[in-house]
Amino acid sequence: MxxxxxxxxxxxxxxxxxxxxxxxxxxxxxxxxxxxxxxxxxxxxxxxxxxxxxxxxxxxxxxxxxxxxxxxxxxxxxxxxxxxxxxxxxxxxxxxxxxxxxxxxxxxxxxxxxxxxxxxxxxxxxxxxxxxxxxxxxxxxxxxPNCTTVGLVMSLYPLLHTVGINKVIMSSYQSVSGGGSDLIQKWKSQKKAELPTPLEGEVPLETVNVMVEGNVIGYIEKEEEKVQKETRKILGSYHDSLFIPNILRVDCSCVRVPTLYGHFETVFVETTENCSAETVKLLWEQYNVLWNEKYGNLPSSPKKTIHVMERTPQPYFDAFAGGGMSIVTGRVEKTVFSNGIKYQVLSNNTKKGAxxxxxxxxxxxxxxxxxxxx
Ligand SMILES: NC(=O)c1ccc[n+]([C@@H]2O[C@H](COP(=O)([O-])OP(=O)(O)OC[C@H]3O[C@@H](n4cnc5c(N)ncnc54)[C@H](OP(=O)(O)O)[C@@H]3O)[C@@H](O)[C@H]2O)c1
Known part of the structure; x- marks a missing residue:
């Protein structure tokens, strides 16, 4: 073609x-x-x-x-x-x-x-x-989807269809490449010496909202609305010419951090049925088998869609897992809240995410x- x-x-x-x-x-x-x-x-x-x-x-x-x-x-x-x-x-x-x-x-x-x-x-x-x-x-x-939505939705999907999900809260730590070539260039060329010292009085937001080593940008325009809307549409159903968004509640906070590739997220999920961290890991592994059977024949599919790690996923080391097509999860734990699970997930924003x-x-x-x- x-x-x-x-x-x-x-x-x-x-x-x-x-x-x-x-x-x-x-x-x-x-x-x-x-x-x-x-x-x-x-x-x-x-x-x-x-x-x-x-x-x-x-x-x-x-x-x-x-x-x-x-x-x-x-x-x-x-x-x-x-x-x-x-x-x-x-x-x-x-x-x-x-x-x-x-x-x-x-x-x-x-x-x-x-x-x-x-x-x-x-x-x-x-x-x-x-x-x-x-x-x-x-x-x-x-x-x-938006590159931030991808890791979240892929990690939620196996849980949604087994133990059910009521509520999701996600915080993202998004790499510079997600902002495109201009942001990469600005990040690489910006000299720290050119910046004002933010602690000396009020500094306008547009002056401090710059992507340099050692800074984070606490707001990415329209990103949070996109994640909320897209998650519900993708995880919803399409039936009789209509999209019916999933009813799960999603909230998030999206932040740019000085890494080059990979969007890292922490996710808190309230499941419908109570389940253990071990069950979550097992469900992801079961879906790996299922996805491999269904989509393993496609040239761009990774051998393993979700890499389930015991350690925390790391953008520098893990963003290119499965040729950038796998998502990497880790630190799956129960929360102190009832039916609560928390985990971390990393996805490659320019490859699987784009x-x-x-x-x-x-x-x-x-x-x-x-x-x-x-
Ligand atoms: N970066 C990511 O991780 C990522 C992930 C998911 C989705 N996306 C989406 O993908 C799209 C591209 O993002 P990007 O990060 O790749 O941006 P980018 O690095 O800024 O690249 C933009 C591309 O569009 C071209 N372009 C810009 N203005 C144009 C115009 N008026 N007419 C024709 N071509 C024009 C540029 O050509 P020149 O080089 O000639 O200027 C360049 O090839 C965006 O909609 C973004 O939201 C990006």
Whole structure:
């Protein structure tokens, strides 16, 4: 299948490139980005900090020329979008008129005829893509979740379907790469000496809200609303052309921390049935077997979807478990509250949480014959 990538020069876009390089079913044929990248090769167009990480890609890909969004071919079988959401709203909609789109953006996530897809959790929600024909589209748009939602939802799913869940409280510690190439660049180039000393009187928020070593940013715009809304939609059902969100209550607090890859979370769950920490670990292991049977044939699926650890998951060491497609859980314990379980979970925000996760969705849709060559 011929694949085009929208926003190919950014953090998530380059992960699409990586996920598709040497892919057995899919082949990259076109790359698109903004006017500043048009006519450049991938290597020339990428920001200096990202360029250092390009060595894993073959010369054939690095030498491909980037095109503009005014030049998108209708002969492509599938477009993978990693554009900023405001740009994606018009562009993905125009593309879906003729071509299917898998997307890392939030542009269409909350529409009534659009699923938010995680292969292991709600692959059957793809049926909603049929509804999009009413928009006059020959293609469709299948977005994935916000990168913070992924680890939470995947770890909750086995519990929801066995012991039941009433309530979830999550705190995230999200890496810099989740903010895209600009944030990575700012983080790497910022000099501590340039900063004011915050303790000397009142300093405006925009001055101190900077991602430097030694700082955390206690608020990520719209992130918490996204996690709450998406968790309920993904874990809900799709029936008779309607999404029915799950009734579980979710609250969260999302924070940016100075790590490069991987979103770490602490999760408190009130289960419906009382259960032990050992039961939770066992359920995750049982779902590993189930998921492997169902989705192990997809080229991007990891051998083990949930790595259950006794120690705490660590972004530096564990963010690339299973090629960035596994989630890593640890420190599962009972809480002092009744029916309470707490644990930690880590997921890779650019891979499972973005581009590679959406390639896995495309693989699933291709494997069942829903996504076809034109
Ligand atoms: N980073 C993550 O971990 C992550 C995870 C999940 C979802 N997402 C979502 O994925 C999308 C991309 O995020 P990112 O972090 O990869 O951002 P990014 O690093 O800033 O990359 C943005 C990409 O979009 C292109 N672009 C920007 N403005 C454009 C315009 N007006 N016309 C055409 N192309 C334009 C850029 O091209 P130039 O290089 O030419 O400027 C670049 O290729 C966002 O919607 C984000 O919310 C990101």
């Amino acid at each position: 011929k694949i085009g990538i929208l926003g190919a020069t950014g953090t998530a876009g380059l992960e699409f490139v990586r996920a598709l390089t040497g892919h057995p079913w899919f082949e990259i044929t076109e790359l698109y980005a903004s006017a500043k990248s048009v006519g450049k090769t991938v290597e020339e167009a990428c920001s200096v900090d990202i360029r250092r990480e390009l060595h894993t890609l073959p010369d054939t890909v690095l030498g491909m020329t980037v095109k503009g969004l005014d030049n998108i071919s209708s002969g492509i079988d599938l477009l993978c979008s990693a554009l900023p959401s405001d740009v994606a709203k018009d562009v993905e909609g125009e593309c879906a008129v003729h071509t299917p789109v898998v997307s890392t953006t939030s542009a269409y996530r909350y529409d009534e005829d659009v699923p938010i897809m995680i292969t292991e959790v709600n692959a059957d929600h793809y049926k909603a893509l049929e509804l999009q024909k009413k928009r006059g589209w020959k293609g469709w748009i299948a977005p994935g 581009a590679k996760g959406m390639i896995q969705v495309a693989e699933y849709l291709y494997s069942i014959g829903f996504l076809r060559e034109k």
